[in-house]
Amino acid sequence: FIVKSPLSAIPGPQATSWWKGNFSQVFNSVSGWEFHRNLVRNYGGIARLTMLFGPQDEQLYVADPLALHHIIVKDQYVYEETAMFLTSNHLYFGKSLFSTIGDEHRRARKILNPVFSIKHMRDLLQIFYPICHQLREILINEVRGGNEIVDVMKWMSRAALEYVGQGGLGYTFNAFDETIGNQYSDTMKLLGPINARLFLHRQLLPYAVKVGTPVFRRKLLEMSPFEIVKTAMRVSDIVTKCASDILQEKIQGMDEEDLIHKPVGHGNDIMSVLLRANAEANEEDRMPESELLGHMGSFIFAGHDTTTSALCRILHELAHHPEAQSKLREEVIASRKKHGDMDYDTLMGLPYLDAVCRETLRLFPPVPQLNRTTRKDVVLPLLWPIKSADEKTEIKQIPIKSNTNVIISVIGANTNKRVWGDDAEEWKPERWMQPLPESATKVRLPGIYSSTMTFLGGGRACIGFKFAEMEMKMTLTILLEKLVFEPGPDIFWAMNFISSPVLNKPGDMATLQLPLKLSLVEE
Numbered sequence: 001f002i003v004k005s006p007l008s009a010i011p012g013p014q015a016t017s018w019w020k021g022n023f024s025q026v027f028n029s030v031s032g033w034e035f036h037r038n039l040v041r042n043y044g045g046i047a048r049l050t051m052l053f054g055p056q057d058e059q060l061y062v063a064d065p066l067a068l069h070h071i072i073v074k075d076q077y078v079y080e081e082t083a084m085f086l087t088s089n090h091l092y093f094g095k096s097l098f099s100t101i102g103d104e105h106r107r108a109r110k111i112l113n114p115v116f117s118i119k120h121m122r123d124l125l126q127i128f129y130p131i132c133h134q135l136r137e138i139l140i141n142e143v144r145g146g147n148e149i150v151d152v153m154k155w156m157s158r159a160a161l162e163y164v165g166q167g168g169l170g171y172t173f174n175a176f177d178e179t180i181g182n183q184y185s186d187t188m189k190l191l192g193p194i195n196a197r198l199f200l201h202r203q204l205l206p207y208a209v210k211v212g213t214p215v216f217r218r219k220l221l222e223m224s225p226f227e228i229v230k231t232a233m234r235v236s237d238i239v240t241k242c243a244s245d246i247l248q249e250k251i252q253g254m255d256e257e258d259l260i261h262k263p264v265g266h267g268n269d270i271m272s273v274l275l276r277a278n279a280e281a282n283e284e285d286r287m288p289e290s291e292l293l294g295h296m297g298s299f300i301f302a303g304h305d306t307t308t309s310a311l312c313r314i315l316h317e318l319a320h321h322p323e324a325q326s327k328l329r330e331e332v333i334a335s336r337k338k339h340g341d342m343d344y345d346t347l348m349g350l351p352y353l354d355a356v357c358r359e360t361l362r363l364f365p366p367v368p369q370l371n372r373t374t375r376k377d378v379v380l381p382l383l384w385p386i387k388s389a390d391e392k393t394e395i396k397q398i399p400i401k402s403n404t405n406v407i408i409s410v411i412g413a414n415t416n417k418r419v420w421g422d423d424a425e426e427w428k429p430e431r432w433m434q435p436l437p438e439s440a441t442k443v444r445l446p447g448i449y450s451s452t453m454t455f456l457g458g459g460r461a462c463i464g465f466k467f468a469e470m471e472m473k474m475t476l477t478i479l480l481e482k483l484v485f486e487p488g489p490d491i492f493w494a495m496n497f498i499s500s501p502v503l504n505k506p507g508d509m510a511t512l513q514l515p516l517k518l519s520l521v522e523e
């Protein structure tokens with residue numbers, strides 16, 4: 001059932017397994033970083049990989065800027081999300097941005113894009129500030145209570161959940177209160193690890209969902225001998241039920257006579273704005289309740305671990321670069337002395353804060369790679385031509401068959417020396433305080449954020465990137481004003497679908513932690 005693709009002319013690394021090809025190297029959470037870096041170092045912008053079932057499943061690994069432009073912008077409806085991605089997200093959340101393609105996806109973005117506009121981000125500021133002040137109080141109390149080493153990830157994760165809960169849904173998970181459990185957030189946390197454990201099984205999902213009726217499939221799953229499959233099913237049930245309860249509460253909170261004008265709660269969270277926009281939308285664009293539920297689940301899923309990972313990375317880098325941390329603190333303190341809690345434009349206008357965020361998100365993108373499948377035959381042009389595997393011909397464009405998988409190398413594009421210069425693999429916020437090298441301005445990667453691929457680009461670019469940027473910048477200003485971060489015990493960054501810090505041994509997902517040494521800023 002996998003179409004053979006004629007990519008053999010494209011050079012690529014040797015497969016390490018006859019049936020898994022390069023699969024275990026590409027998705028290895030420990031050695032993956034080096035494998036990906038070497039792909040770009042050794043093959044430039046494009047390489048051929050063999051994946052499941054060996055040479056039959058050839059895939060393209062892409063970091064070439066023109067090729068990326070074609071994949072995510074020009075021919076984005078040819079290079080769509082993989083069937084596995086769409087099907088598993090549909091099973092978890094129902095209809096959402098993560099489970100639709102083509103016109104259906106475009107129609108949803110038409111309503112959702114304005115909901116994430118800068119105007120609404122400004123309104124979110126008032127919801128966000130109390131959250132990061134509460135976070136700071138907790139961390140200060142940890143230090144005052146004698147805890148020198150604090151698991152920063154635990155608290156960043158809780159804060160990220162509150163930002164996306166309160167800012168996204170107008171709902172609190174009470175994430176800072178360790179005595180209160182929350183079934184929704186506890187269950188959502190299981191999704192990432194379950195997906196990782198079911199990675200191989202999920203390849204078969206698109207075929208499995210075509211077997212029999214939904215009732216029959218459900219019975220089959222219930223009878224599965226694998227506990228992880230039953231857990232996935234339970235997770236899906238709970239996510240749907242919890243999202244439905246929250247939505248019902250919101251809708252009941254609205255004056256049912258006047259859906260358009262009456263705000264829900266503050267009325268500023270993304271879901272309230274969406275409910276109003278949906279009520280105002282043309283009938284053919286309007287989303288049914290089931291779809292609103294799908295979007296709710298996917299916002300939480302997409303906005304929680306990603307920003308947790310980004311915030312942890314920034315604090316980790318700052319802990320290891322004390323001079324950069326002091327410079328940033330000086331900028332923050334000067335601005336907070338003048339403005340107190342900054343408004344949106346002041347916050348976005350802090351130059352060194354902006355440089356630190358850009359540089360960390362460039363060098364350490366929380367989502368290091370993404371997958372796509374071609375929906376018809378297509379030709380992929382290259383900015384940087386390559387030599388064929390037999391070195392006889394120069395290849396400027398690659399004919400690709402329908403149903404070929406393509407890996408978008410976010411990490412490869414973001415750290416390519418040909419774009420960013422010889423110091424591309426170093427963390428240097430200063431690069432953003434001066435003009436970028438000519439190579440970077442000339443080439444311009446097609447990403448929406450700082451010409452990097454971190455939040456992707458085109459019609460499926462991250463819809464929440466302004467939300468995430470504001471959340472990160474605000475958290476950093478509030479924390480750095482009062483707290484100093486220094487390195488703690490060694491950790492390892494696991495290259496999962498979303499990269500995460502691991503304490504004990506690489507690959508041990510049970511100890512996701514970022515222990516840092518915290519102290520108070522001397523007045």
Ligand code: HEM
Nearest residue numbers: 097302303306307310366367454455456460462463464468
């Ligand atoms: C640092 C934080 C974040 C990073 C690095 C990030 C990155 C990304 C990337 C790479 C994609 C493309 C996925 C794909 O094409 O398969 C994406 C999509 C998406 N993101 Fe984010 N994201 C972040 C934060 C957020 C937040 C805070 C939200 C919501 C509040 C969010 C909501 C979404 C949604 C709904 C999509 C699907 C868009 C679509 O398919 O049209 N993200 N994000």
